[in-house]
Amino acid sequence: MEQAIESVLFSEEQLSQITGRLAEAINAAYAGRTVVVVGVLKGSFIFLADLFRRLTMPCELDFMAASSYGNQTTSTGFLNITKDLTADIAGKDVLLVEDIVDTGNTLSYIKEYLLTKGPESVRICTLFDKPSRRKKSITVEYVGAEIEDLFIVGYGLDFAEHYRNLPYVGILKPEIYQS
Numbered sequence: 001m002e003q004a005i006e007s008v009l010f011s012e013e014q015l016s017q018i019t020g021r022l023a024e025a026i027n028a029a030y031a032g033r034t035v036v037v038v039g040v041l042k043g044s045f046i047f048l049a050d051l052f053r054r055l056t057m058p059c060e061l062d063f064m065a066a067s068s069y070g071n072q073t074t075s076t077g078f079l080n081i082t083k084d085l086t087a088d089i090a091g092k093d094v095l096l097v098e099d100i101v102d103t104g105n106t107l108s109y110i111k112e113y114l115l116t117k118g119p120e121s122v123r124i125c126t127l128f129d130k131p132s133r134r135k136k137s138i139t140v141e142y143v144g145a146e147i148e149d150l151f152i153v154g155y156g157l158d159f160a161e162h163y164r165n166l167p168y169v170g171i172l173k174p175e176i177y178q179s
């Protein structure tokens with residue numbers, strides 16, 4: 001598996017520092033409130049697990065998943081919700097947690113959807129942001145690190161469902177995704 005990695009972009013230690021900084025900001029912002037933390041599957045699950053255990057306010061946990069309808073989706077931004085919330089978020093503060101924001105399609109669709117459920121607020125926390133790829137304008141309140149348009153894997157992020165279990169984030173060798 002490691003032979004497919006060109007270089008390490010974020011080590012385990014760097015990821016832990018980033019997560020710690022994000023948790024500090026979130027803890028300060030939500031002090032005294034209860035938050036429904038919603039992980040967007042699958043990529044966020046490792047980051048979410050590390051972030052979640054550093055949160056100090058009362059928290060509920062839920063998950064969502066959405067997938068695109070092929071090429072049409074890229075232009076319309078319309079997604080299929082494959083896993084919906086189980087929590088009732090009406091009147092509650094929601095924190096959406098993602099591994100990466102790329103075009104912004106996924107989060108803008110999910111945020112719009114959640115807003116129809118009458119929450120008090122919906123904010124977004126992402127480990128990585130690729131602003132150069134953005135197609136949908138979306139406010140992201142908590143960003144771990146901005147990155148270039150690189151193909152990264154590990155710490156939950158995949159290529160063709162592999163490499164999620166690498167404990168660090170690495171740049172995938174082009175011959176892997178070009179073949």
Ligand code: PRP
Nearest residue numbers: 041042043099100101102103104105106
């Ligand atoms: C990734 C990532 C985000 C989305 C971001 O998910 O986890 O959900 O893409 O891209 P966007 O901003 O262009 O919408 P992916 O579809 O790869 O699924 P996964 O999380 O199950 O790996």
